[in-house]
Amino acid sequence: AFSYIIWLMGSDGRILVYSLVGLVVGIYLFISGFKWFRQKRTIENMPTSKVRSLAMGLVEVYGKAMPYRGKMFKSPFSSEKCLWCRWTVEEYRSNGKHSSWVTVRNGVMSNYFLLDDGTGEVVVDPDGAKIDIPMDNEFKSRTFNRNLTKSAITFLASQNYSHTTLFGLGKDIRLREYFIAPDDKLYVIGTAGDNPLVEEATAQKNEADIMIQRGKDFYFISDTNEREVVAKFNLKVFGGLVGGSTLILGSLAVIFWFLGML
Numbered sequence: 001a002f003s004y005i006i007w008l009m010g011s012d013g014r015i016l017v018y019s020l021v022g023l024v025v026g027i028y029l030f031i032s033g034f035k036w037f038r039q040k041r042t043i044e045n046m047p048t049s050k051v052r053s054l055a056m057g058l059v060e061v062y063g064k065a066m067p068y069r070g071k072m073f074k075s076p077f078s079s080e081k082c083l084w085c086r087w088t089v090e091e092y093r094s095n096g097k098h099s100s101w102v103t104v105r106n107g108v109m110s111n112y113f114l115l116d117d118g119t120g121e122v123v124v125d126p127d128g129a130k131i132d133i134p135m136d137n138e139f140k141s142r143t144f145n146r147n148l149t150k151s152a153i154t155f156l157a158s159q160n161y162s163h164t165t166l167f168g169l170g171k172d173i174r175l176r177e178y179f180i181a182p183d184d185k186l187y188v189i190g191t192a193g194d195n196p197l198v199e200e201a202t203a204q205k206n207e208a209d210i211m212i213q214r215g216k217d218f219y220f221i222s223d224t225n226e227r228e229v230v231a232k233f234n235l236k237v238f239g240g241l242v243g244g245s246t247l248i249l250g251s252l253a254v255i256f257w258f259l260g261m262l
Contacts, residue, residue: 019254026247033240039218040233043189043226051120054210058217060189062225063117065124065180071111075177076155077148078137082179083113084126089161092172101174105159112197113180115188115212123195124188124221126180128214132222132232139175148175180223187222187229191215 046060054061065083072081089105114121141148141163148156148163152175156163163171180186195211213219222229 016255016258019251019258022247023251023255026244026251029240029244030248031240031244033237033242033244036233036236036240039220040230040237042218043220043230043233046189048226051115051117051122053119054122054192056192056194056210058189058215059192059212060187060226061115061117061122061212062187063115063185065182065184065186066114066116066121067182068112068114068123072182073109073111074151075137075179076109077139077152077175077177079149079151080136080177080179080181082109082181083111084131085109085177085179086131087178088176089156089159090174090176092174105156105161107159112211115186122192123197123211124190125211125213126221129188129190129219129221131178131180132220132224132229133178133180134223135176135178136181137175137177141170141173141175180221184223185225187224187226188212188220190219190221191217 042058043060046058049055049059049061051061051063067083072083073085074080075082075085076087086108087106088103090101091104092099093102110126112123112125115124139148139152153163163173165171190212191214192210192212193215195209197211198209220229222232224232
């Protein structure tokens with residue numbers, strides 16, 4: 001069997017290999033399409049709750065992000081105030097005829113924050129949430145053009161990463177930040193549970209003893225409103241179900257043709 005695979009790779013068998021990969025990807029997309037459809041239906045069927053009247057369980061809220069107890073931090077590359085941040089460091093690498101950006105460092109900086117909808121404030125723990133926000137900043141550094149901020153250089157050093165080569169030339173790198181800043185409007189669907197930061201029987205308001213967090217249900221945070229969130233999920237469902245099924249059928253057709261079954 002191994003020698004047969006080698007023979008295939010030495011001929012036009014690469015087409016078969018690519019088709020098998022396409023089949024696996026198509027199946028993954030198709031299954032994901034059903035998952036995204038269920039999540040979309042959950043969003044559509046879930047009424048938006050007011051913070052002052054939150055009940056335990058799966059909830060949907062929309063409001064303004066605020067620091068919890070004044071706690072904020074600065075984003076690693078631009079030093080902007082934020083409540084949550086995801087960052088990546090990528091290097092541009094060449095491999096034969098192909099070149100691409102490769103992630104060499106990445107991470108998340110996180111803290112509790114408040115969501116204020118005008119009726120009250122509730123604590124949000126973003127840990128474990130699928131956070132859908134656009135990129136806020138991008139910095140690129142070239143061999144002879146090191147376009148990096150001082151904070152970026154300091155942060156990279158703290159990550160034991162050198163942005164220069166052994167000869168002192170700049171690496172071809174790309175730094176990206178995605179963050180939630182104070183006053184950002186957020187859509188959140190997650191589990192409202194007990195707030196472990198508040199001692200029992202000391203809360204002044206109902207929402208003070210509640211924290212929105214990861215539970216058994218869907219946990220999603222976006223900086224767009226519900227209508228735009230649903231529109232994004234519609235595209236994902238279409239891409240998963242239609243794109244996945246098309247890829248499956250196309251890959252199977254090529255595989256059957258290659259094996260002489262068509």
